[in-house]
Amino acid sequence: MAIDWRQYQAEGFFDELIASPGKPRHAAGELCRFLGALNDQELAHYRSAAELAIRTMGITFTVYSEGDGSIDRAWPFDVVPRIIARSEWEQIERGLKQRVQALNLFIDDLYHRQRILKDGVVPRELIANSRDFREQCMGINPPHGIWAHICGSDLVRDKDGTVYVLEDNLRVPSGVSYMLENRQVMKRVFPDLFENYSILPVDDYPAQLFDCLSALSRRRSKRPEVVVLTPGIYNSAYFEHAYLAQQMGAELVEGSDLVVGDDDCVYMRTIEGLSRVDVIYRRIDDLFLDPEVFREDSQLGVPGLMRAWRKGNVALANAPGSGVADDKVIYTYVPKIIRYYLDQDPILPNVPSYLCVNKDEREYVLANLDKLVVKPANESGGYGMLIGPAASRKEREAFADLIRRQPRNYMAQPMLSLSTAPTLIDSHAEPRHLDLRPFILSGKKTYVTTGGLTRVALRKGSTVVNSSQGGGSKDTWIVDVEGN
Amino acid sequence: MLSRVAERIYWMGRYLERAENTARLINVNTLLLLDLPKGVSLGWQPLVDIMGSTEQFAEHFTEASERNVVRFLIADEKNPASLLSSLKFARENARTVRDTLPGEGWERINDLFLKAKADLPSGLARGRRYDNLVEAIAACQQITGMLAGTMLHNEGYDFLRIGRNLERADMTTRIIDVRTAYVGTSVPGVELEPFLHAQWLSLLRSISAYQAYWLKVQAPVRRQEVLEFLFKERQFPRSVLHCIGEVAGAIERLPRNVVPLTTAGKLAAHLDKRRVSRMDDAAVHAFVDRLQLKLSQLHESIAATYFQFATMDARLRSGRKRKSAAATAGN
Numbered sequence: 001m002a003i004d005w006r007q008y009q010a011e012g013f014f015d016e017l018i019a020s021p022g023k024p025r026h027a028a029g030e031l032c033r034f035l036g037a038l039n040d041q042e043l044a045h046y047r048s049a050a051e052l053a054i055r056t057m058g059i060t061f062t063v064y065s066e067g068d069g070s071i072d073r074a075w076p077f078d079v080v081p082r083i084i085a086r087s088e089w090e091q092i093e094r095g096l097k098q099r100v101q102a103l104n105l106f107i108d109d110l111y112h113r114q115r116i117l118k119d120g121v122v123p124r125e126l127i128a129n130s131r132d133f134r135e136q137c138m139g140i141n142p143p144h145g146i147w148a149h150i151c152g153s154d155l156v157r158d159k160d161g162t163v164y165v166l167e168d169n170l171r172v173p174s175g176v177s178y179m180l181e182n183r184q185v186m187k188r189v190f191p192d193l194f195e196n197y198s199i200l201p202v203d204d205y206p207a208q209l210f211d212c213l214s215a216l217s218r219r220r221s222k223r224p225e226v227v228v229l230t231p232g233i234y235n236s237a238y239f240e241h242a243y244l245a246q247q248m249g250a251e252l253v254e255g256s257d258l259v260v261g262d263d264d265c266v267y268m269r270t271i272e273g274l275s276r277v278d279v280i281y282r283r284i285d286d287l288f289l290d291p292e293v294f295r296e297d298s299q300l301g302v303p304g305l306m307r308a309w310r311k312g313n314v315a316l317a318n319a320p321g322s323g324v325a326d327d328k329v330i331y332t333y334v335p336k337i338i339r340y341y342l343d344q345d346p347i348l349p350n351v352p353s354y355l356c357v358n359k360d361e362r363e364y365v366l367a368n369l370d371k372l373v374v375k376p377a378n379e380s381g382g383y384g385m386l387i388g389p390a391a392s393r394k395e396r397e398a399f400a401d402l403i404r405r406q407p408r409n410y411m412a413q414p415m416l417s418l419s420t421a422p423t424l425i426d427s428h429a430e431p432r433h434l435d436l437r438p439f440i441l442s443g444k445k446t447y448v449t450t451g452g453l454t455r456v457a458l459r460k461g462s463t464v465v466n467s468s469q470g471g472g473s474k475d476t477w478i479v480d481v482e483g484n
Numbered sequence: 485m486l487s488r489v490a491e492r493i494y495w496m497g498r499y500l501e502r503a504e505n506t507a508r509l510i511n512v513n514t515l516l517l518l519d520l521p522k523g524v525s526l527g528w529q530p531l532v533d534i535m536g537s538t539e540q541f542a543e544h545f546t547e548a549s550e551r552n553v554v555r556f557l558i559a560d561e562k563n564p565a566s567l568l569s570s571l572k573f574a575r576e577n578a579r580t581v582r583d584t585l586p587g588e589g590w591e592r593i594n595d596l597f598l599k600a601k602a603d604l605p606s607g608l609a610r611g612r613r614y615d616n617l618v619e620a621i622a623a624c625q626q627i628t629g630m631l632a633g634t635m636l637h638n639e640g641y642d643f644l645r646i647g648r649n650l651e652r653a654d655m656t657t658r659i660i661d662v663r664t665a666y667v668g669t670s671v672p673g674v675e676l677e678p679f680l681h682a683q684w685l686s687l688l689r690s691i692s693a694y695q696a697y698w699l700k701v702q703a704p705v706r707r708q709e710v711l712e713f714l715f716k717e718r719q720f721p722r723s724v725l726h727c728i729g730e731v732a733g734a735i736e737r738l739p740r741n742v743v744p745l746t747t748a749g750k751l752a753a754h755l756d757k758r759r760v761s762r763m764d765d766a767a768v769h770a771f772v773d774r775l776q777l778k779l780s781q782l783h784e785s786i787a788a789t790y791f792q793f794a795t796m797d798a799r800l801r802s803g804r805k806r807k808s809a810a811a812t813a814g815n
Contacts, residue, residue, distance in 0.1 A: 257488050270486055273739075
């Protein structure tokens with residue numbers, strides 16, 4: 001059976017492409033007509049063409065739980081793109097810029113005068129107990145006052161069509177390479193569609209990233225030495241590290257390739273000798289950066305790196321300590337943070353959230369565990385959460401215990417009805433839940449990717465979109481349509 | 485180029501070449517045993533010794549039977565010098581420098597390892613072994629050729645050539661050693677003389693040198709000429725002297741090359757002036773030992789110059805001397 005849009009039912013959810021059975025949204029009309037006209041054989045052809053492109057382009061990701069020998073797996077990809085009208089996107093883009101600007105002001109304030117704590121807008125205990133607040137960063141002035149140069153914020157759309165920010169990733173957010181590669185795959189597979197649509201391009205990201213990073217160099221030179229610091233090939237995001245380094249024409253280095261001299265400058269070890277490094281786009285966590293300051297047992301870091309950074313001899317992106325604002329408890333304060341620093345109303349809303357550290361809210365959470373999603377403050381990748389409605393009584397009780405013991409570590413949100421988009425299952429389209437991760441670059445100027453990485457839960461009914469948990473992805477089109 | 489990347493490409497080249505030559509070595513021995521007269525059973529232990537694996541072998545086996553030795557040298561992943569281990573290490577190194585290799589380069593190396601892992605253990609019996617090994621040799625050569633034809637000929641490629649040729653020189657000496665170690669053994673009651681010609685012939689064939697020898701030397705296959713040819717024929721790509729020349733040529737294109745280039749030059753001169761054709765078997769064996777030592781010194785000087793940073797980092801620790809480090813880096 002080919003795709004019949006009259007049979008497509010996304011009941012109870014907001015669907016990104018289909019307004020009601022048989023009726024595509026305005027921006028998706030052309031795409032749905034195109035897909036609807038394909039027979040089974042043609043659909044199968046497009047799908048296998050995409051799989052082949054992914055294999056030959058070597059787009060892979062790593063699943064930690066799998067044994068030796070399978071660290072490279074083909075990237076799961078759905079050929080039906082997700083479409084957002086340009087007019088709607090521009091609003092979201094403004095909201096993201098506003099949010100990240102406020103977050104950067106917040107981080108800078110925390111490592112200096114801490115006005116926001118003194119004014120009681122954000123409770124001091126939250127920072128005192130934060131796992132990602134770094135005492136060692138107090139008083140440091142990174143270039144342009146920016147700490148989180150690369151931010152990946154997760155957006156979701158609820159039943160009524162409202163777009164919410166689900167979380168901000170300010171430590172080492174990943175996924176942007178897949179956004180770029182998804183577009184390459186689509187261009188190879190559906191060249192005709194690209195002729196009929198005006199889809200905004202995404203591929204200037206590496207150039208934007210390089211500009212953002214090289215503007216952080218304090219040394220005057222024509223082309224500052226920018227490197228990407230990776231934990232190595234066994235890291236789940238290694239593909240992305242190598243990809244970005246290659247796209248930017250930067251060296252991909254491991255900790256052992258770098259050395260800090262007595263002059264507090266960072267050098268890389270090359271066959272020509274030592275060569276000075278100006279900017280490090282680090283893809284390893286704070287605590288592994290410098291064994292002299294953080295974890296002594298870190299093999300991934302560079303002894304003396306923090307010394308060099310503090311002196312301003314090298315720039316680190318994101319700056320150490322940025323993670324303090326990516327805590328899911330701090331997240332609940334972001335609307336207040338925006339009002340406090342920018343004196344503006346937030347353009348993008350937060351998902352309503354309950355903080356377990358506050359007694360009333362905790363009582364509510366404990367009484368309603370079967371309706372809520374409970375998230376640990378500091379985990380990423382979908383680890384360590386409780387999806388209340390899907391959990392067993394025993395699991396909920398175990399979680400209630402965890403919350404009572406460490407209330408600071410948890411926050412809860414109502415179960416959102418994530419929007420869906422048609423996804424090719426066998427040879428017909430079925431609704432699958434998805435989210436969107438745009439990337440925001442902050443430096444001398446601010447830049448937001450055109451769209452972002454759409455992640456989709458491939459299992460029916462599932463809302464878990466992380467690729468490490470069986471999710472896939474789609475190309476994301478921001479399109480110019482007349483009559484919007 | 486980052487030192488780590490250079491080092492991994494170098495080792496990738498070495499391990500690929502080692503895999504190829506381990507396969508050759510086992511085939512030489514098999515053919516050699518076929519050529520020996522009935523009743524002369526020289527065994528497989530010398531092969532283990534020549535690979536420098538005597539102790540490791542003794543840990544796992546009590547008897548140096550054909551079956552044990554072949555399994556140990558071909559399919560044993562616990563033996564770091566086995567063919568399969570070499571392919572595994574080549575693959576691990578290739579994986580970490582994937583972005584500097586042509587896409588198909590990594591894929592072919594990965595494929596070769598996976599295929600060898602699946603095929604080799606079941607193909608150890610003499611009949612299938614020979615074909616399997618010949619196939620592995622061909623696959624290694626295919627990769628070498630593909631890299632030569634598609635890889636950017638930059639410093640990375642220079643390090644690949646250095647690794648490959650150092651290993652090849654070393655393995656050629658080991659293969660010669662297998663041959664001469666046998667001839668040194670006398671067997672009571674058996675006249676070995678009539679078999680000598682056939683054995684030198686099989687040696688040449690097993691390293692794909694017979695035709696080249698014939699074209700170049702244009703004389704019957706004899707001990708003196710064969711030794712001269714395998715050690716010193718500059719036009720033959722597997723001769724020791726040719727390989728050292730290749731290494732020197734690659735080093736010449738690299739920065740800061742004074743020390744390793746001098747070392748390579750001395751090694752070539754040493755080899756060039758020795759009259760290997762006049763050596764008896766014991767002398768050849770001793771000469772091979774010394775040569776292997778010198779090859780490993782050449783490796784050390786390359787590693788110290790390009791891969792290790794004790795000296796470089798030490799300069800960094802003292803501000804005054806840093807200038808001289810910069811000056812060295814600039815030459």
